[in-house]
Amino acid sequence: MEKKHEQVHYxxxxxxxxxxxxxxxxxxxxxxxxxxxxxPDFLLKEWMVAVVFLVAFMTLVMTEKPPLGEIADxxxxxxLPVPDWYFLFIYELLKFNWAAGKFxxxxxxxxxxxAFTALLLVPWLDRSPERRPFKRPxxxxxxxxxxxxxxxxxxxxxxxxxxxxxxxxxxxxxxxxVIGQNEQGHKLYQQNACVKCHGEQLEGSNGPSLLxxxxxxSADYIIKVIDEGKGTMPAGMFQGSPQEKKILADWLVKQKQx
Amino acid sequence: MLKAIYDWVDERLDIxxxxxxxxxxxxxxxxxxxxxxxxxxxxxxxxxxFVVVIQILSGMFLAMYYVPDIVNAHASVNYLxxxxxxxxxxxxxxxxxxSVSIVMLFLHTLRVFFTGSYKHPREFNWVIGMLIFFVxxxxxFTGYLLPWDNKAYFATKVGVEIAATVPFLGPxxxxxxxxxxxxxxxxxxxxxxxxxxxxxxxxxxxxxxxFILIRRQGISGPL
Numbered sequence: 001m002e003k004k005h006e007q008v009h010y011x012x013x014x015x016x017x018x019x020x021x022x023x024x025x026x027x028x029x030x031x032x033x034x035x036x037x038x039x040p041d042f043l044l045k046e047w048m049v050a051v052v053f054l055v056a057f058m059t060l061v062m063t064e065k066p067p068l069g070e071i072a073d074x075x076x077x078x079x080l081p082v083p084d085w086y087f088l089f090i091y092e093l094l095k096f097n098w099a100a101g102k103f104x105x106x107x108x109x110x111x112x113x114x115a116f117t118a119l120l121l122v123p124w125l126d127r128s129p130e131r132r133p134f135k136r137p138x139x140x141x142x143x144x145x146x147x148x149x150x151x152x153x154x155x156x157x158x159x160x161x162x163x164x165x166x167x168x169x170x171x172x173x174x175x176x177x178v179i180g181q182n183e184q185g186h187k188l189y190q191q192n193a194c195v196k197c198h199g200e201q202l203e204g205s206n207g208p209s210l211l212x213x214x215x216x217x218s219a220d221y222i223i224k225v226i227d228e229g230k231g232t233m234p235a236g237m238f239q240g241s242p243q244e245k246k247i248l249a250d251w252l253v254k255q256k257q258x
Numbered sequence: 259m260l261k262a263i264y265d266w267v268d269e270r271l272d273i274x275x276x277x278x279x280x281x282x283x284x285x286x287x288x289x290x291x292x293x294x295x296x297x298x299x300x301x302x303x304x305x306x307x308f309v310v311v312i313q314i315l316s317g318m319f320l321a322m323y324y325v326p327d328i329v330n331a332h333a334s335v336n337y338l339x340x341x342x343x344x345x346x347x348x349x350x351x352x353x354x355x356x357s358v359s360i361v362m363l364f365l366h367t368l369r370v371f372f373t374g375s376y377k378h379p380r381e382f383n384w385v386i387g388m389l390i391f392f393v394x395x396x397x398x399f400t401g402y403l404l405p406w407d408n409k410a411y412f413a414t415k416v417g418v419e420i421a422a423t424v425p426f427l428g429p430x431x432x433x434x435x436x437x438x439x440x441x442x443x444x445x446x447x448x449x450x451x452x453x454x455x456x457x458x459x460x461x462x463x464x465x466x467x468x469f470i471l472i473r474r475q476g477i478s479g480p481l
Contacts, residue, residue: 033286033287033288033293034287034290034293035284035285035286035287036284036285036290037281037282037283037284037285038280038281038282038283038284038285039277039280039281039282040281041285042285042290045290045291045292046291046301046304048291048292049291049298049301049304049305050301050304050305050308053305053308054308057309057312057351057354057355057358058351060354060358061347061350061351061354062347062350064350064354065339065346065350066339066346066349066350066352066353066354067353067409068332068335068336068339068405068407069405069407069408069409069410070407070408071332071333071406071407071408072328072332072406072407072408072410072411072412073408073411074411074440074441074442076408079408079409079412080412081409081412081413081415081416082409082413083402083413083416083417084356084357084398084399084402084413085357086357086360086395086398087395087398087399087417090420091416094420104423105423105424105425108420108421108423108424109424109425116388116392119388120385120388122371122376122384123376123377123378123380123381123384123385124381126374126377127377129377129378130374131373131374131375131377131478131481132374132481133372133373133374136374139371140372143368143371143372147368
């Protein structure tokens with residue numbers, strides 16, 4: 001600190017010292033290679049990237065119509081709530097037993113709190129001057145782990161929501177007429193347990209409606225669901241022979257809308 | 259003629275140094291996608307800002323038709339999407355832009371993290387960036403309710419219920435978000451105000467600070 005003995009000078013009549021050492025950005029002439037002025041040279045190149053991005057973005061906008069559901073109805077008890085996709089991982093976190101019920105604090109405040117505080121304080125948690133990701137394996141490792149868990153949680157929340165949507169009794173289709181009422185398939189449907197959950201007229205009660213199932217599912221898929229069960233539906237509910245099962249599935253595939 | 263006007267203004271307001279300061283600073287080769295294709299990862303931040311600009315512009319146009327009350331909100335969104343010329347495009351840009359901005363922000367954060375760019379002397383800019391992230395999530399959460407369809411309503415209800423389980427502060431957070439005891443008319447008005455006035459103001463302030471700091475400190479050097 002040899003400056004101690006120097007006379008202190010101020011800028012104008014302020015208390016700001018003249019020649020106070022500041023952290024100026026490194027002069028880019030010290031970097032190897034070609035630098036260019038921000039405007040217009042560099043910005044033009046960045047705009048090129050932005051144009052590619054914009055084309056992709058507008059393609060998405062023009063092909064996918066933004067969804068708008070029915071007007072909010074607070075008395076609707078069957079609606080399955082789902083947050084926007086970027087909140088799904090927190091939503092999924094709260095389904096774990098150790099982060100729900102009595103321990104909900106862990107899910108709402110504990111883990112997200114720790115994660116977000118850590119994220120905010122990253123520059124002070126990882127203080128080494130080293131910048132390359134492989135030279136600071138702890139920081140890199142933790143971040144990768146967090147990334148993987150976010151992806152996995154989002155993924156499982158999404159699949160779970162899809163499954164719930166499928167096994168919930170959805171909206172009644174327009175045409176409620178059961179096709180092929182005199183066929184053997186219909187008889188098998190009514191003789192077995194199917195009718196209890198999927199309804200007398202395939203309208204669904206505890207289980208989803210099967211009207212229009214032929215638009216969505218193949219006979220093989222239906223047989224698989226009958227054998228293995230799905231969601232709340234237990235396996236092996238069908239008591240007949242394999243041939244009868246096939247007849248039932250073929251009859252269900254005939255249930256098409258429009 | 260244009261030059262004469264510029265000179266006239268410049269003589270009085272001395273505007274040249276302001277824009278030359280922005281224009282003239284050198285951008286190093288290692289972040290320039292024209293020199294290294296892989297440098298496109300350094301464009302994520304700029305692209306995030308680009309999407310934010312798209313969000314602000316499309317949002318301004320949506321606000322010309324959107325009505326923030328529980329009777330008309332859904333109908334006004336339905337109208338601007340299905341009856342209005344280009345309405346579906348503008349709402350589409352705002353709807354998909356919300357997701358895309360989160361994605362780009364996420365990618366930008368990861369780039370900064372994995373290149374260690376938050377280190378000395380740029381610690382504060384990282385913190386400001388994280389605050390921007392939270393504000394953007396807040397914008398996503400509040401904007402989700404505004405179409406006032408079932409999805410919006412029940413997602414917000416669940417979100418508020420989750421917030422209410424926070425110890426001690428929970429009930430206060432919930433009543434602050436709801437503006438009452440239920441998700442209802444007050445909540446929609448409140449989320450609209452947050453989404454359109456409070457959070458964008460915070461966002462613009464933070465973005466300004468973010469950019470000033472980048473300008474002060476420069477882009478981090480090559481790895």
